[in-house]
Amino acid sequence: MNKKPQTALIHAPRKAPQYISTVQPPLFRASTIIFNNTDALFNRSWGDDYDYSYGTHGTPTTFTLGDNIAQIEGGAYCLLAPSGLSAINLVNCCFLAQGDEVWVADNIYGPNMEHLRNLQARCGIEVKVYNPLDAETFQPTEKAKLIWLEAAGSVTLEFPDLTGLVKKAKAHSILTALDNTWGAGLAFNAFDFGAEHLSVDMTVHALTKYPSGGGDMLMGSVVTRDKSLHRQLFRMHAIQGISISGDDAAQVQRSLASMQLRYEHQSQSALSLMNWLKQQPEFAQVLHPADPESAGHAYWKEVCRDGHSAGLVSVIFKPEYAMQDIRAFCDALSLFKLGFSWGGPLSLVMLYDLKTMRALQHTHLQQGLLVRFCIGLEHPQDLIQDIENALKQLKRPQIE
Numbered sequence: 351m352n353k354k355p356q357t358a359l360i361h362a363p364r365k366a367p368q369y370i371s372t373v374q375p376p377l378f379r380a381s382t383i384i385f386n387n388t389d390a391l392f393n394r395s396w397g398d399d400y401d402y403s404y405g406t407h408g409t410p411t412t413f414t415l416g417d418n419i420a421q422i423e424g425g426a427y428c429l430l431a432p433s434g435l436s437a438i439n440l441v442n443c444c445f446l447a448q449g450d451e452v453w454v455a456d457n458i459y460g461p462n463m464e465h466l467r468n469l470q471a472r473c474g475i476e477v478k479v480y481n482p483l484d485a486e487t488f489q490p491t492e493k494a495k496l497i498w499l500e501a502a503g504s505v506t507l508e509f510p511d512l513t514g515l516v517k518k519a520k521a522h523s524i525l526t527a528l529d530n531t532w533g534a535g536l537a538f539n540a541f542d543f544g545a546e547h548l549s550v551d552m553t554v555h556a557l558t559k560y561p562s563g564g565g566d567m568l569m570g571s572v573v574t575r576d577k578s579l580h581r582q583l584f585r586m587h588a589i590q591g592i593s594i595s596g597d598d599a600a601q602v603q604r605s606l607a608s609m610q611l612r613y614e615h616q617s618q619s620a621l622s623l624m625n626w627l628k629q630q631p632e633f634a635q636v637l638h639p640a641d642p643e644s645a646g647h648a649y650w651k652e653v654c655r656d657g658h659s660a661g662l663v664s665v666i667f668k669p670e671y672a673m674q675d676i677r678a679f680c681d682a683l684s685l686f687k688l689g690f691s692w693g694g695p696l697s698l699v700m701l702y703d704l705k706t707m708r709a710l711q712h713t714h715l716q717q718g719l720l721v722r723f724c725i726g727l728e729h730p731q732d733l734i735q736d737i738e739n740a741l742k743q744l745k746r747p748q749i750e
């Protein structure tokens with residue numbers, strides 16, 4: 351057919367070779383996926399994990415990334431979502447219905463709690479909060495459907511009694527979902543942990559953090575080992591139209607090769623920082639699960655047997671320091687930038703007022719304002735110097 355220029359631009363005669371070998375897998379971008387013929391159209395299976403019929407269901411690029419994430423985390427199946435929070439919401443929407451009870455650790459990622467409180471207000475789901483350090487505070491009724499775990503927990507970094515909590519949940523046939531962003535599948539295997547080889551039912555991972563490693567994109571995943579749980583999530587994922595772009599998947603895929611090296615470097619730097627922070631008189635408490643004085647240290651040791659502990663460390667300033675002092679400290683930092691998130695190349699800092707963040711009373715936490723340091727890829731000595739300089743700017747409190 352003699353084509354007009356506009357048609358020829360779309361139906362170009364030359365096609366790039368499809369099967370050359372490259373270091374990174376080829377990138378597929380798709381909303382439409384073209385069926386070879388009507389047989390292929392009518393034989394498609396929307397329920398198939400590797401169904402190539404429309405972009406929202408996935409492409410070889412997204413399936414490759416999903417399979418890799420499942421493997422890193424010790425699971426079998428993976429669904430990808432446009433952010434960690436949307437992966438969390440997928441689990442909540444899939445497994446919770448009116449009248450169900452859901453248990454949440456007091457130190458769970460804040461927006462997860464907010465999402466559940468929203469479901470509580472609108473859909474008649476009951477949210478109950480437990481202390482992750484004390485499995486006795488998890489007292490499920492017969493309506494309990496799901497328990498959320500996070501190891502270590504957000505901001506205050508207590509490592510939970512994973513063994514006690516998972517055993518209790520299993521005894522009551524309650525689904526276990528672990529926010530695995532901190533461990534990233536590297537600190538421990540959530541599907542085979544501890545002396546008893548326990549397993550959670552599903553993990554959620556903000557791939558935004560360590561897998562991406564760039565601090566410049568958002569993605570999340572839900573990994574399972576159980577086929578029937580995966581099928582339920584898969585169906586909800588499909589009907590909600592949750593999907594990610596091929597470009598984003600390819601970027602995360604590219605970063606996976608260096609993830610373990612980055613994670614180990616950031617863990618080591620955080621340990622150096624933690625040891626130095628503990629010597630500074632301005633802090634009432636330094637929070638890091640590898641520190642024997644931190645709450646949950648014994649649980650961390652039981653589960654994270656290779657000694658991995660991610661790149662986060664928090665400090666609680668002595669109560670003499672007011673908000674304006676802590677703000678002056680944060681503003682005086684130069685290498686640490688003020689911003690949310692972690693796992694990227696740039697070190698970040700964030701300040702929190704714990705009084706507004708916890709539902710339960712916690713005796714292991716001192717009074718005072720909290721600052722969380724998220725360690726990037728800079729040299730730890732430079733980071734220590736940065737904090738040392740900023741502490742010099744801090745107004746000395748009037749101690750009688």
Ligand SMILES: Cc1ncc(COP(=O)(O)O)c(C=O)c1O
Pocket residue numbers: 432433434435436459504529531532555556557558568569570691692
């Ligand atoms: C522990 C944890 N889980 C989940 C998320 C959500 O990830 P995202 O920012 O990709 O929505 C975050 C984000 O900070 C997080 O810290």
